[in-house]
Amino acid sequence: MKRKDYLQKPVESFEIQEGASVSNILDRMAQISFQGRNLSIAYQIWKRMLQDEATIFLGLAGAMVPAGMRKILVYLVENRLIDCLVSTGANLFHDVHETLGRYHWIGSPHTDDVELKDLGIDRIFDTFAIEEEFYHADQYIAKFGRSLDTSREYTTREFLSRLGSQLGQDGKEKGILTSAAEKGVPIYCPAIGDSSIGIALAILYEKEGKKVAFDTIKDVSETARMVIEAKNTGVIYVGGGTPKNFIQQTEVTASYIGGNVTGHTYAIQLTADAPHWGGLSGCTFEEAQSWGKIRKDARMVSVHGDATIALPFIASALSENREIWKDRRIPRFSF
Amino acid sequence: MKRKDYLQKPVESFEIQEGASVSNILDRMAQISFQGRNLSIAYQIWKRMLQDEATIFLGLAGAMVPAGMRKILVYLVENRLIDCLVSTGANLFHDVHETLGRYHWIGSPHTDDVELKDLGIDRIFDTFAIEEEFYHADQYIAKFGRSLDTSREYTTREFLSRLGSQLGQDGKEKGILTSAAEKGVPIYCPAIGDSSIGIALAILYEKEGKKVAFDTIKDVSETARMVIEAKNTGVIYVGGGTPKNFIQQTEVTASYIGGNVTGHTYAIQLTADAPHWGGLSGCTFEEAQSWGKIRKDARMVSVHGDATIALPFIASALSENREIWKDRRIPRFSF
């Protein structure tokens, strides 16, 4: 390569324009550097996914619902800016809690946690919640579990879809689970036992001997089939953890069970982790290309930072592009 | 408080002593500051757990087996420096791979991942593996799955214990699974579908219709019962993720199903995460006290940094304290 091959486009210093829209700001941030540029690229890639008939998976980890991201997720589900959600159990549990009309509270990380314990307040960094209200949500889920058929297994998708429908009747407002149930957006939870949902069902089992059974392996098969049937796929990772790995591995499973798959075509991660610790949560999409999880020529970006900053701005900018996605062809799933 | 209440012990500048043992170095690091002090405290707390008849849970996340931490885990299991392991599926899968006589390789993060893909090499930060060997391990697990009874469910503990026993016969050397099976150390994997183990079993299901079923909820119950039956408990988190949350929640489940529990008594985490992102992986043990997951007067420490540095030194230092743990009273589990 020659020098001019490397120097094709100058950095354009960001100009403050009074009243600029979020989409205009993000468009111009493509010409700056570091994570500001990456945030802009994430927005551009998401638009491309929406225009290219990709099946869009979103992986959700971290305490995003307590942090106030729930209605953004509802917006993404309702407007079909995503097609499948894979989540930690905690975010879904907190969604149940809020849909039942309860709150998380503005708190502080500088508190006496022993005093909070005595007052029945649970802390999530700078956010509080009332312990006994969580117990009520546990009870709600246990009651729902009681209504299920213990002679068969449920995929987490079916379990969560049924829970969403029930909650649609009982809840005080729309939530992630209710909207997904209504819109037919599947939700998977690969470690469902590892959350208050698991706790609620363990109580049900311990106290009443009634055990809800999950079809863990069918979750794996179904998501691999979704990838096989897709024209192409896009992935968005809010945090890492189980949801990221679960969506990444769909490509591996799909290739083994006979799909002609070549890795996800579009990939975004919003992460506070770093590659040098060696874990999956912080690893680059380049690393994922060696595994065949991400396509060789994928459009991909990692945005380092907190999703509570990135998501409000990206989603707001997407909302300004309704003409791109309002008539989007939505993938149909065969389950 | 008065000034002298705050100023009780001076920092003692660390003195280089030629030939000092690791335990001596860690002892003296108690008098320095920042993460060096915390590493020392972690070592002290682990010794206290061992002396106090605590049931010790270790949560394992991050690619610790590919990174060369496998034999440390084997050492901890064989010498009963831990009593229960909760792991990501990936670490257990990589343990199967190595126990079958295969390797991970010294690699580099600065590579052409598309070329690696073409050569069938999977990259984990600075470490390589041969893709087709992973497929062999997948096949091995599928074959093992074929031997199971599909008319009933397995806890991940039972599944992994049986897998360890089988592997003890087939393997080329000792591993985490084989040692745990031999020593009766239970291993749980809350997101077992979310790993190559899950992929292997999904292939088995897709190709042969044979489906291994996991008793996700019994995993939750069993671990809560272990906590209820313990004199007291100690927790060690290598990374965060599902294993950390799963061990933390045992206290909540235990309190709901009738145990007189007050939170884990000893707590260590080795983490590269930070509290200010709000997630469970990086949260402080103080935060966990508000939830009742950690005891009000627990001895606890977070060591920020890479476990591939912390573990070799802490475990080496523990090995110098054989008199403390050689006759340790080992908890018995009633499953």
Place this chain on the structure above:
Amino acid sequence: MKRKDYLQKPVESFEIQEGASVSNILDRMAQISFQGRNLSIAYQIWKRMLQDEATIFLGLAGAMVPAGMRKILVYLVENRLIDCLVSTGANLFHDVHETLGRYHWIGSPHTDDVELKDLGIDRIFDTFAIEEEFYHADQYIAKFGRSLDTSREYTTREFLSRLGSQLGQDGKEKGILTSAAEKGVPIYCPAIGDSSIGIALAILYEKEGKKVAFDTIKDVSETARMVIEAKNTGVIYVGGGTPKNFIQQTEVTASYIGGNVTGHTYAIQLTADAPHWGGLSGCTFEEAQSWGKIRKDARMVSVHGDATIALPFIASALSENREIWKDRRIPRFSF
């Protein structure tokens, strides 16, 4: 305290509103959690500084000019949203480079740096620059240095103000130095030798025996006097390093030389560092309160993340509040 004292304000899940302005979005982010909330608080505190006749210091570290933040700084200087800038030498050098009509270029972190070296391209993470153009800027600064009086010392403020004025005549466009010179905004550079400015002046000294002398201690005195004379002070740290420490220590110096100072009243930091490493760059403002550098009842916030995301949004939102700052009373400095 009672439970209700802790639970005064619920988290309000962020609602996507098509066409919402940046200031509206940031206002509503005050009700979410984690760094999203902190970004909102940073914006609120900056507005308060502007309304409270505070003398506003901005510390600038990190490669912010190459990253495209230069015109934001120009905007802040020209509209007097800050009153004093303390910077690393590198940012000022890169400002000279761009004001002379040259560029930084959109690059990539995944490159062959040895090839770049051979092509004469310098890399700054994902940004490129032409090595020989940097040499031209060095020559420009050496030439400017040649015009100075070597029989006396210059504060970095005077040096940079004169450089800004000269550059105003020679440059192709406005920059940080030229705008600051024009608007009378003082710029300090506590480690001026430690940058290409220092390199340029060392070349001048080595080749021509002409040595520019800096009055390092007067820089310290002057900034302490600015604090003493201020009604109150606000500080904004983009990164940490020398600029942060230099501005923080003004309070200590001021108290020693007789000022009735009680710490900065308003404090914002945009940082990618963390407190647990123990360094000044990542430390909390609470820690600074123990030193008396930040007032006991200060309004203060740390926003963890990349300033290339935070600055464009905060500055854009401030630009929508022209009525707050257009008639702001500007502090006068007595040097």
Place this chain on the structure above:
Amino acid sequence: MKRKDYLQKPVESFEIQEGASVSNILDRMAQISFQGRNLSIAYQIWKRMLQDEATIFLGLAGAMVPAGMRKILVYLVENRLIDCLVSTGANLFHDVHETLGRYHWIGSPHTDDVELKDLGIDRIFDTFAIEEEFYHADQYIAKFGRSLDTSREYTTREFLSRLGSQLGQDGKEKGILTSAAEKGVPIYCPAIGDSSIGIALAILYEKEGKKVAFDTIKDVSETARMVIEAKNTGVIYVGGGTPKNFIQQTEVTASYIGGNVTGHTYAIQLTADAPHWGGLSGCTFEEAQSWGKIRKDARMVSVHGDATIALPFIASALSENREIWKDRRIPRFSF
């Protein structure tokens, strides 16, 4: 390349050996992955520097003296495991404080900083100090400054060497400054005004009109000349900031003033920063190769984590290799 070119050396799982020496442990950590491997490589590279007649620069940033690293630095200086120190002013100030017989104290990050302020205690993360003792050290430095010749300028090297000699007479014990003065190891402080040393001298100026003048530019020249005269150079960065940049830029200055330099040959950094924020503190040595600051074929490594863990272990291991460095040929400097 073929597959076997990538797969030359397997990861060797780390084996716990009771009583293994630190050097043995670090040797074996070369075969593991992630930051554990990097820590081992750092140790190997340092040994190579010592064997290859390199002039060794150590850059010191972060509150390393309060954290208990002071005697390690003394050991490195006294045994000439380093040849030149570049430091923040704070570390040197805290060295004066301790050499005068005063302490830093074991503290906690969970304190009421407003109460600490009222008690006259300064906090550095988990470490305390007595504010008025810092004032005594300020007074000591002011008194020393009073003894200097105000009609001429001092390089920071000369200033600090004289201060070290004076302190050798007045101090209660050996320190970094006293040992360096005795052994002829030069110390530079590129931002000397930006520290309590600067504060002390500003007080002297404000109260007595006596102003110590620093020859900032000669610091730059001298260090560039040291590089030109060296057979080759090795650099060790404890943290980033001004010390790292100052040592890195010696290569650039040296090349401009006529030296035949090709970048530092050996390079180690112990850092808690990350490359993706774009700053110099966290940037890779690969990036530095594009600038010519690090040699194309340099041996180099970044160890991510806290230096308070890395330094005690690396320095202890080096102490076990006395045969390597006891007769080391020490560079002579011509100032």
